[in-house]
Amino acid sequence: MKTQTIVLKSRPDGKPKESDFGFVEDTLKALSSGEILLKLQYVSVDPYLRGRMSDAKSYVEPFEIDKPMSSLVVAKVTDSKNDKFKKDDMVTGMLPWKKEQISNGENIQKIDDKDVPLSAYLGVLGMTGLTAYLGLTEIGKPKKGETLVVSGAAGAVGSTVGQIGKIMGCKVVGIAGTDEKVDKLKSKFGYNEGINYNTTDDMGAAIKKNCPDGVDIYFDNVGGEISDAILFNINKFSRTINCGAIAVYNETSTPKSVSVRPFLIKNSALMQGFIIGNYADKFGEARKQLAQYLKEDQLTYEETIVEGFENIPSAFMGLFEGKNTGKMIVKI
């Protein structure tokens, strides 16, 4: 049986381009005992994959040249010689961009709950939703009545963080870069307040005005000067989830910022780096809770769906051109 695979052809210089990807044809052998045959249904394309296309050391391994690229996918079991899976089961996991493939069933999870759209397993029930939920609950530990500030608030992670914060009884303030996004924070994602950092001269004063009781939790998707401004407004025992930071993928530069240490001491405050991969043991429970929120219409999300296996590279490149609203997904 023949199948198609997308491999990394060359490491991009700047934005990735068509020629950085290659299509190769593979032949699949017959299933051995314990193996299953999978057919891709939905493929997630994400900005962080750009980092894996470089060979710089980071917290994720670089892709190898002429080897398949991979990401979070939803796949259908089309044949099974493994007791744990049967034909027509749906599964999710980090898998190579291979239209059909053989798996030993390890590192994939069966999708039991089909009352939610399958594509949600790549977004609000996938890495972005899990990052939002586990970052907020495991490090942020929100309590009712607290003030939660989110940077990158209109993004896939940020918009989910805000909604979960609201469900948990927080006052939620979002920071984004356009008036359109700020409007959406309030009209679509239930944020109490929104701040456009591009039209705000004094971010410190804007945070203070929008958070009169100070900041208890800061979910930081951006780092940099926006985050420096937050420091002046944190409360005693505040928690900061460091989820994204400018230059985090760039080993050679060491950006300077306001020293956080005096602020942490004065406020007995905590900052902690968050990488979703370290919380794999909590994915099942978190996904269940998120699915519950979805079914109760407490959680909304945006997605852009591109069709066709051959369009995975262009969908991925589209991320850097702003061609998506919310999660970018390829339907196979």
Add this chain to the structure above:
Amino acid sequence: MKTQTIVLKSRPDGKPKESDFGFVEDTLKALSSGEILLKLQYVSVDPYLRGRMSDAKSYVEPFEIDKPMSSLVVAKVTDSKNDKFKKDDMVTGMLPWKKEQISNGENIQKIDDKDVPLSAYLGVLGMTGLTAYLGLTEIGKPKKGETLVVSGAAGAVGSTVGQIGKIMGCKVVGIAGTDEKVDKLKSKFGYNEGINYNTTDDMGAAIKKNCPDGVDIYFDNVGGEISDAILFNINKFSRTINCGAIAVYNETSTPKSVSVRPFLIKNSALMQGFIIGNYADKFGEARKQLAQYLKEDQLTYEETIVEGFENIPSAFMGLFEGKNTGKMIVKI
């Protein structure tokens, strides 16, 4: 009954001077029911008191002009109308610099264990020891075989942190500012390695050399550039205890430093500000453990004892002239 009190006469400009302190005579009334009469035995003088002499907002309340100064003391019960205390009991607590005084017994702890020197309750069993023990165990959570780095390592807190780290099975590396101090780290306090930051050009390289397995726990008494150098060597899941930082008492300056955020994210690392006052519910247990270490000769400490109530101000001022080795204590 007459007694003497030391009050804050004026807020110092720079280093405190004799005329910033005043001696006043008070008259004590007779004991009411529930009250006890206390006689100071030992008084702790500490650099942080300088902060309380200013009226700048900080995490401790400023002293008031013409009101008594206070610090951690050991006192003897000389009369009691309170069931919980009897004559000749020894107590410790934050009390005013008043030679004799009446207390309602609140916010003082009885000293049950008299097998250790009483002055130790102001140092290794007092705030410095509790800061070292609770900062290290509550935030640092040391595990056997981990590498612990301590800045300000030869100070009262730092030298205790290093010893506790060793007891808990860590490799312990200390940073101090003179060769003499670095020698003492190894010869007296059991540090595995010591680094003199004043004679080291490349602190990052020095940390790397002395911590070949990376840094798991950083007990930070100084902040600033030394702490920036640590960042480049932290391990995945490392914990930093922010216990002291340059400029922490100075609200107006906002020093810049290497941005910690990318380092925290890449290493899923934690930084947390530590203020001993937030851990009051754990003092009893921690003090018991520290006393046990002392009796087992696992913990050594240095102290300088000045005699006489009237010498409290000069002992305090001596801290800023380097007149002490280890904890500065006044014996009344």
